[in-house]
Amino acid sequence: MATIYDIAVGAALNVVTAVAFLLLFAFLRLQPINDRVYFPKWYLKGTRASPASAGATVAAAKYINLDMRSYLNFLSWMPAALKMPDDELIQHAGLDSVVYLRIYRTGLKIFVPITILAFAVLVPLNWTNDTLETLKVVHSDIDKLSISNIPYGSKRFIAHLVMAYVFTFWTCYILMKEYQIVAKMRLRFLASEKRRPDQFTVLVRNIPSDPDESVSELVEHFFLVNHPGHYLKHQVVYNTNKLAGLVEKKKQMQNWLDYYQLKFERKAERPTTKTGFFGCFGSDVDAIDYYRSEIEKIGKEEADEHKKVMKDPKSIMPAAFVSFRSRWGAAVAAQTQQTSNPTVWLTEWAPEPRDVYWNNLSIPFVSLTVRRLIIGVAFFFLNFFYVIPIAFVQTLANVEGIEKALPFLEPFIETPTIKSFIQGFLPGLALKIFLILLPTILMFMSQFEGLVSHSSLERRTASKYFIFLFFNVFLGSIVTGSALEQLNTYLHQSANDIPRIIGVAIPMKATFFITYVMVDGWTGVALEVLRLKAFIMFHLKNFFLVKTEKDREEAMDPGSICLYWSEPRIQLYFLLGLVYAVVTPLLLPFILVFFALAYVVYRHQIINVYNQRYESGAQFWPNVHLRIITALIVSQLLFLGLLSTKGLEEATPALLALPVLTIWFHKYCKHRYEPAFVRNPLQEVMRKDTLERARERNFDLKAYLADAYLHPVFKSNEADKFYVADDPGAEAVIVPTKRQSRRITPVQSEDGGSGRLNLMESVHER
């Protein structure tokens, strides 16, 4: 049992670590050499240039900050991060980022008053009993502050009951306010946005096959007939998986070529390489010549494949992006059902071009339902049975197993220190690797489900990850045992007993979760601001690869928020806070510190570092809301379970009303605010249409939308051709606005994209 003293020591340790990280960060960020690690966003915006080009006088000043005064106020970045007003921040980083920060603010708004109230009312009530002492239970001072210290059947539980109501109402009130604000922000954001291709475009999926007409003709005829006067143009979707693979391969070859050319320049000796597997086997050849010829070969293949894709009707998928003359036309097409068969001609508001997840555009409708079922079952097993394969790997990955598989390592492994290291470390490693890979695995599962935009993929993955965290981290820590063992417990216990079993265990786990919050929350957030991985990678690349300014720009890895990974983790803190608010209020201040610190740190990162890959206009908020509501209901049920063992049976109906009311509240909010995140109201689009028509009467929308929804492979391909052919005339077709936006947030590699080539392009343009 941890005492207050233990907790204080733990807190001190974590504070020291966190402060050390922050100090290190404060120091590193002032060094010009790290500028691109800690301020990449400004480079991408073009408002900051490398110190080299700024014409520094002292050579050393290029790398190290010699201005001693700047070290004095080393925490200055914190107020600086808080200073930027919301509107400017939306301009700077997009709505997604700003609303993401609101999650932390919501946490503060919910928990500051709850903490104050809990400390004013519940803590004295709990403290002024001596149940634990009279019962002679082993206990710590922390338990004296918790609900455990109230005697069986005491009337003091009524105070807890009332507080449960007050906390629920306060949380709901804040949630509603926040939903309202975010919805308003989203609407204002959409209204103030510049012209964007997705405003005019609808994604049509599952176009039925027709024996007489090609997909393209079919789409054109269908929309000309059923949306007369509104239809403008369409863009069919090609199956470009092979082409994208070739482009990717060529890019790798180009990287190697760059590497060897740099080596050659430095050593003045032509480097050689081996043609076999990863350059390890096979005969020696001249590296530069080899890669040049390889690139040429792949280039040809690519051109052939390109032609084939464009010609072969089989490579056209039954999906298309259909653009309309006005936003009104697009909004109508996206919100209505097209034919009597609801499984064909499915229309939805098109995602931003850079948000499209191209690989999933061709999945047929029936398959989608089956895929969802498969993933549902698979996720169920992953959630509850994930320990089985890991245990299997662990049994394999022992000393004997390795010796059998790789006999030549035997003498090395048999060294006592190494042997004990393997035995002690490897089993844990398998679990650790699994947990690190988990969000990626979940993302793969979501991709298999067939969602067509990165933003929806992230949202779906976040939901899965939250469920996993809930069962395996939250419940797993309380009931102690893997979810598999828990499942066994749940199945053999009666359903009503489950809240009781978990509820009773909750007060005992308070100290564990306090430690968890400090390690994962405080130190973890402080580590985030350091950006260790990006720091190391940048300097490695800078040392080995960078030769031009362009390369340096490329070596920068601004990263992004990674909603699917970070949001569910915040939700865990909401859950902990709500569950422990009534039971052990001592946990609350620790969570407050987390929210406050994380808010400042992420605000700083969003201003200076992260570069979002897409802008969904805060579409994830309904999910955030839903998960906080879930946490609230879980907390109510567990409190109900706990109180049912405390000799206050009369309280049960009063507590049962809480989840019912909460669910009703959620339904109300869903009805009231969710449409703002899903649908595109006609009044708004009509207003925008009218304004724009008045301002720019002769705007050529068709040209503007020309290849907005072309697969990035085709675009990079063309850009590449221009690069070779050096034909600036052809490039003029591409509208500068689009290019600008692509430059700020380059498409990342995930969609077989071409961030690198884009940057090459943009350099070429100058």
Add this chain to the structure above:
Amino acid sequence: MATIYDIAVGAALNVVTAVAFLLLFAFLRLQPINDRVYFPKWYLKGTRASPASAGATVAAAKYINLDMRSYLNFLSWMPAALKMPDDELIQHAGLDSVVYLRIYRTGLKIFVPITILAFAVLVPLNWTNDTLETLKVVHSDIDKLSISNIPYGSKRFIAHLVMAYVFTFWTCYILMKEYQIVAKMRLRFLASEKRRPDQFTVLVRNIPSDPDESVSELVEHFFLVNHPGHYLKHQVVYNTNKLAGLVEKKKQMQNWLDYYQLKFERKAERPTTKTGFFGCFGSDVDAIDYYRSEIEKIGKEEADEHKKVMKDPKSIMPAAFVSFRSRWGAAVAAQTQQTSNPTVWLTEWAPEPRDVYWNNLSIPFVSLTVRRLIIGVAFFFLNFFYVIPIAFVQTLANVEGIEKALPFLEPFIETPTIKSFIQGFLPGLALKIFLILLPTILMFMSQFEGLVSHSSLERRTASKYFIFLFFNVFLGSIVTGSALEQLNTYLHQSANDIPRIIGVAIPMKATFFITYVMVDGWTGVALEVLRLKAFIMFHLKNFFLVKTEKDREEAMDPGSICLYWSEPRIQLYFLLGLVYAVVTPLLLPFILVFFALAYVVYRHQIINVYNQRYESGAQFWPNVHLRIITALIVSQLLFLGLLSTKGLEEATPALLALPVLTIWFHKYCKHRYEPAFVRNPLQEVMRKDTLERARERNFDLKAYLADAYLHPVFKSNEADKFYVADDPGAEAVIVPTKRQSRRITPVQSEDGGSGRLNLMESVHER
């Protein structure tokens, strides 16, 4: 414990009763005097006239059928009812009726193969054991046919398990096929429909208030701006509750006037009445003069109120029917969100004019959510605690209570026979009255919820009634005890144990349910075809009130299907069939007889009697589907509970998969077919628009829609004026097509309507 012999006797008794009813019906329907009771539909269609006007030669033949040959084939109506092909039936009675009949057909399709399979596989398996005999349990032969006869832990349960799968798959297969067929029927029906006002009209609710513009101006401006080129006209909704009351009152007065005039004609002596309460107190006056002056007085009041309503802006509700130039425009407006605030300018596809439930059009949005919550809670209490007020009434309605309240009855009540009658009968009566009134009570609850069409009200009420029947009839008969007692059981039992407790009780209740099916199903259906209530009412009216052909037409009460009352009762048979299919297959033939008999009887009634009040285009089918799926899942869970006590633990996971798969199947069906019942696909409406534009280029849609959505009170009011003023010119504005449809299905009294006045009108027209 009932033996096979008991069941046989019961069956014989019920068959005899049912056949007696059918014989009586066959006799009565051949009498010309009953023609209007048993064939009202044909009178309303105008293809059948009273025998009087047919010019019969013998006076007696007007009332009694003397043609002996016609009595010989007295069951001829059955094949006749089956003969009419579906397409003709849709023409004759509408899609709602035809699809309603499909529910019975679905029952036959599901249960005929299940019965055959169960008798071929399960009955022999169950019979060839002697568990019950060796255990010396009190049992009957029926139990020997049921699953109870299989010994503990026997491998024979695997056959039941497999059958549970087979039955589930078969049911799902039929359900999917039926959903598909009904969806197709609905689409074909909508496509083949003639021009109807609701095709062009959208109901707009919750129009925000504007300080500068009236509701009417606001609506016009809003739709002119946001649906340019599509908006045609609109009709605001007036608060006519007071006016409707006056019209209703006037109608009553008119009825009395008619009655006294008839009395005067017969007795040649001016009748008198009393002016006080219900004509019981007060001074005597000349009845005819009194009612004439009253009618005149109310007529004036009505005219004043009419003027007031039309002028006073406060009597205009924030709702309007907005009509568009094309079906396309209406479909778009109905399916899109209008403004960024999803709680104002709510659009939905307008119900048919006669389907509109006017009283609810003004309820604001926020109030709707609260109302739904209130009704949810109220229904919960009604469902589980309905015995409490009844018990209270029962304690009051005993002999002493009556003596106290009405002392003058004391000597009468104290007579021993009467006293015992009251004591034995009254308590049961309170419950009986409640159960008879229940559908009406549930309908009131649905009305309070704020639904705006009769069809949606019926659907919502049907859902409530099914839930009530499920808990209080199905579970109530199994667990024995009111739902309140059950609730107590459920709350104190663990949730997992509930299916077990109920499941174990199921085989024991088979004989009870067999009796229930025979009494409620067989005899009940045979009674339906007799139409006792309508028979008595018609002859009473005919004797006392009817003086003209018009009156006779009015005395006819064709009735309608009453979906909210009859559909949940069919669902109870689905539930029983699915639950007992695996457990006691002997129940199945009884259910088959019910489905077959009910199908023939209701088909006959639909052809010859019922007159639907509205046509929703089978919009209730998704609910029917959902309820059968619910019954399926309940049957699976109960079988799981039963099997868990039979020593076959390994079967549990295999059985748990069934409900999961069923839910998934339901989701699939919902996604695939439900949109056809909710939305109006653009391709279809565009096709219809184009066709119509080509056919009738100069059709004046505005005139056609002129007062399609005027409150019936205004219409009847005007019609009434015409009746007085005799101005045929003014009537010419009303388009004949609409009138025709109103004549076939006159608006009933529920909405303060004016069926009577319509008929007066139509007579006047000739």
